[in-house]
Amino acid sequence: MSSESFARxxxxxxxSTSDDVAAYLEAVLEDAPDDPKAIxxxxxxIARSRNLSEIARQAxxxxxxxYKALSSDGNPSLATIMxxxxxxxxxxxxEAIA
Numbered sequence: 001m002s003s004e005s006f007a008r009x010x011x012x013x014x015x016s017t018s019d020d021v022a023a024y025l026e027a028v029l030e031d032a033p034d035d036p037k038a039i040x041x042x043x044x045x046i047a048r049s050r051n052l053s054e055i056a057r058q059a060x061x062x063x064x065x066x067y068k069a070l071s072s073d074g075n076p077s078l079a080t081i082m083x084x085x086x087x088x089x090x091x092x093x094x095e096a097i098a
Contacts, residue, residue: 015049043084044070059083
């Protein structure tokens, strides 16, 4: 009898291109449009797929602080989200829905 083991799924392992990142964020926003924690966690996954320490440095925060803010339990400010998005080469976009 063989024992199987499975690695924990981490979306950061699959975010290698800018198109992957954009599609991932679009999917998160579609699935959880009113859940800021899901959006923060998605940005955290994107940051982990890159160099989190360098992203934190460019965003003007500590690695630990950024990791905590962008975790599923974090509560980052809009300023932090905008800084991280800019560092990642992303832009927030708003459109009318009504």
